[in-house]
Structure formats: C-alpha cells, structure tokens
Amino acid sequence: MVTNHQNRQRKRKNVPFSTDFLIEAHRALYERLAPEDRISDDGEVIVPGQIRTRDVEVGRHIPPRAASLPAFLERLDQVYGPTRSWERTLIATACAHHRVAWVHPFLDGNGRATRLQSHCALWKLSEGLWSPNRGLARSTTAYYAALQNADSARRGDLDGRGNLSAAGLFEWVKYFLGICQDQVAYMSSMLALEGIKQRIEALIIFRSTQDKSIRREAILPLVHIFGLGPITRGEFAQMTGLGERSARSLLSKLLADRLLVSDTPYGPVRFGMPLNSLGMIFPNLYPEVDQLLA
Template sequence: MQPMVFPEVDFASALVTDLFALERVRVDFRTEHLEDPLGLELRRLFQGLTSVMSARIEGNRTTVADVVAEARRAAATGQPAADAVREILQLEQATDYMDELAAHGRLSLTHGLIRELHQLAVQGLEREGDEHPGSYRTIPVGIAGASHVPPAPGSVQADMDQLLEFANKEVPAQHQLLQIALVHHRFVWIHPFANGNGRVSRLLTYAMLSNQGYTSRSAARPLNPTAVFGADRQSYYDHLAGADSLSPEGVLAWAGYVIHGLKDDMDRVSRLAAPRFISEEVVGPSVNAALAAGELTETEADVIYAVARQGKAKAGDLEDVIKGSPSNRSHRLRRMVESGLLQKMSGPGRYVVSLHRNVLTKHVVRRLNQLDMLPAILRD
C-alpha cells in the first residue's frame, strides 16, 4: 500500500480558514463544563439520530418513528427488534461504548478496538451482518458502484498496521483534522472487513474526533462526521472515489470536503449551546405538536414544559402545574417516568425531561428539521 502522508496545503486556502474555525470549537469544548440535563438529553437523541444516518448511508430506510416504536416493543416483550432496527441500535451501542471508554481517558486506536467496533456493529444481523464479526476479511471484496478494488486479503493486516501507525501519530494541531480525514478514506480504501466497513469507518472517525477534543460529552450537539456524510450521500461517495487514486490532489479534495462539512455542521447547530433556546425553540413546539396529536394530556404537556425550562425539578416545584395533594403529584410524576416522558435523577427526587424513544421523539426530530439542524438524509 502507498504510504500515508500529509498533502501540501496552501495556507491561503478555504481549508485552512475552516481549520481555524473548527479550532475555536475545540477550545470551547475543552473549556465548557455544561451540566444542563436538557442539553445532555438532546445529546443522547442526536447520538441516536447519528446511528440512523449511518445506517441510511448503507441503504437502511428505517425512520426515527420506526426505531422508537420497535425499540419500545422489543423492550416490552423481551423479543429481539426487527433486523433493520437492530442495525441502528447496535450502532448506538457502539457509540455509547466509545463514549464510556473516552470518559476514562484517550481512546486507544488499536486492531482490538476496530475489531470490537465491527463486532458491535454487525453481530447477529441478517441483511447487513458479517459471517465473522470482529475478524478481518480472508476473501476478496468489491465496493458497489466504485471502480476501486480493495487490496487482496493477504495484505489487509499489514495495511491496517500502517493505517493505525498513522492514526496514532502525534501531529501538530493544524494537522489533526487532516489526519482524521485521511484515516477515514484509507480505512474505506482498505475495506478490512467483508461487510460493515462504512459503519466502522464512521465510528473510527468519531473516536478520533473525540481523542482530539472535537466533541464533548456535555455538548447538546456533538461534532459527528456522520452528519456531514449524511448531508449528501452521493457527494460522500463521489469524494471518497475521487481520493481512491491516492493522488495528493484527490486526497486534499477529500480532506477539504470533510473539514468544510464539519465546519458547516457546527455553524448550523451552534444555537443548541443555549439551554433557553432548547426549551423554548425545540422542546416547547415539540410538546405542542404532541399535544395537538393527542399523544399527551394537557397536564403532561405542562409538566414537560415546566421541567424543560427549569432543567430539573423536584415534585414540590410543580405544585402549580399538577394540582392536588403531594401524593397525587408524586403519582402523576411516577406515571410519566414509567411512560418514558421524564427521568428521575439519582438524589433527592429530581426529574428531568426525556427526549429519547418516547412520543416526543418524532416531534423533536421534526422540529430540529424545521430549524435546519438535520442533514438531508433524515428528511422523510
């Protein structure tokens, strides 16, 4: 395999301008200490949407509403979710796994991690599975719609050795996003697994962004490459193909596409840094839509909105919203927790709003789309 090297970058190029803008994002992430429960809950929803996007890039047309309904059915019955939904849920699990590892320090980019991510992503799937989850391929493969033919199976291990050496190299700050973009393309170029390469490449890119401080466990909207690639699926494939010759020009064009996409994505969702914007412009209209659809009672809607505005609330804070005795109030809140509309935090009886996998989810997604905060691949 041709050695992995950094292409020459013109200091006056748009790519460098985008790199400076994203460096400011990284500084913000490193200095923020957000503990807003509503922002953290929106982050959890966005991580789930990212998994839907990644599956859609591979042709899975499952909707967000389908995922919510099927995940709830599976949890209630103890039966496995449908195959297409399992594909998405497993990507969520893989992302959660990386976040857990990152919480304890820098992620180690190793063969073991990549194989583990592959196993988490494809294990047990019928349509998009792999006969050997967690194992590099031992057969030749092709890439649908691409002229590039991935390396023979005998060179996969050595090629991945080189990729990981490059991925783990300590480089100056101005080269780090270039490094991430180059690793993503070269991983897809190698195609180390029989199936699931696209999904694992996006998980690996997320891991590298996390390592370099371009995402935050406390941000309402984490910087995630899948949102960029999902903005225009064909453009993603075209730019990947344009770099397949490994020419400096093709590789630089690919890197520019990734970095500009990340910058545009952050510009689009920067408003989500403000808790009041989330409660007033995202949650409020979503609650009204669910109420109009008959999916919430007026009391439930009032409680959700009140808790969203406060961030977290105790039962006593809601006496103007839930009339009656304290026991009646506790009973109503307990039922909302059981239905997934609220979560009860550990500690002295505080409640927070839940946006993930309940009747609010589809309305929140529609509202985010109205606010132009979702890529085109999620619009259906």
C-alpha cells in the same frame, strides 16, 4: 495472568485511531445483527471483527490483496496512532477515514466500521453533541464521490509522493471538514437556549391538546432542567406552581413519557429525549426517525 502484550492489546482497542479499535467496531456492529443480516450480497457469511482472507473488487476499486492487509494495518497504526493537537486530529480523522475505506479490511461493513471509528475519534472534541456521520448520511452522493476521487492515482510528479493522489486526498479532507463545520453549526443553533425554550413550549402545548394530564406548567421546569441540569422532585413541584397532588401527577406523566428520567424512584430528575419528541425538539435531526414514528 495478564501479560504485557495483552495489556497493550487492550489499550489499543480503546484508542479510536488504532486498527484494533476498528476491528472491535466491526465486531460490535455485526454482533448486534441477526444471523440472516450477516450475509453479504454474494451470499457469504460475515464474521464479526474478521479481517478478510480473500481478494475483492469494489466497483472500479481494487483494494490491497488480502495477504498484504497486516502490513497495511500496521502502517495505518504508525501514521495515525500518535496523539496530536485537535486541529491535527480533525485532519487525521479525515485522512484515516479515507485510507481505511481504501484498504477495505473487511469483506463487508467497511463503511459502517470506518464511520463509527471516525465518530469515536472525534468524541473528545464533540462530546457526543455532534457527529460527522449525520452530515455524511445526508450527502451520500457527495460522500462517495469524494471518497472515490481520493482513490485516484497520482496526477503527475507534483501530486504527492505515494501511489494515490495527494490532491484527491486534500479535496476529501476539505469535504470532510466542511461536513464537521456544518454539523457544529447545526447543533449550535439547535442548542441555543431561546430556541430550545420555544420548541419545548411547542411540544408541551401540542401534547396537552392530546392528553389532559400533560399541563403547560411543565414548560418552565423542563426548560430549566435542559439548561441547568437535574433538580429534585420537590424543586420540580415548586417550579410548576401547582398543588402537591397535581404536581406529583404531572411529574409521573412526564417520567412515564420519558420527557424526564431518573435513576431511582425518588431521585433527581433530568431531561429525557424520547424518540417521539426529537422531531419537535431537534427538527431535522434524523428525518428518518420522524418518518418511522409518523
């Protein structure tokens, strides 16, 4: 029988700002790693989702003692748990990101779990179209500098009411919001239909020079599917202007290459996004992927 307490725990695990969600994020990340990759730099085994049980030092930063972690995690839930407007959610996400990193609840993987929590906290706003984590990954020096700056102690009586600098936190929030704004602008430019049309056209023309079964007649239906969503296989064939056999062959090739995907053997087709197409469809989305596939 499921108790009310168990129901509340399950609900908290689905609330991105909750520390239960943070713990589940850490568990999900580390459970996917091979055992040999769950070893810290000092040789200690990292248990997925386990709050640290000993005191640590992280460079010049000395996080709260392990014995006090339950109180700090409870305080995080009290401050960042309540629902709020989207403007305040953005600011709360930035503040929670630093505060969780400062508390350092795990022996290892704090940054990974915190960034995953921030990504999920903004999901209803971004709908997965953009993520602050891309921007953070592309400015690691500024990212860690801003975090460390927010770690600093109060700079006088007018610098907040707690032990940490309010001015440092404000500068971190400003940096984080700038990253979000930059990622929204980037994805807005990438998703503009005219630009997408040109890049899909370039992708198909390039591939047609390497594989004769990729035909330029695929460009129009691919652009249509990207902009307006799935279509039937018959509609795809009509849009190519090819004969039935040639259209069917082209469709099969695009499905095999994952430029089109379908849930069933005869169902509608929708736009796919294989890794080897990202470099041309979304330039500089993840340059590391382009390097791996080169």
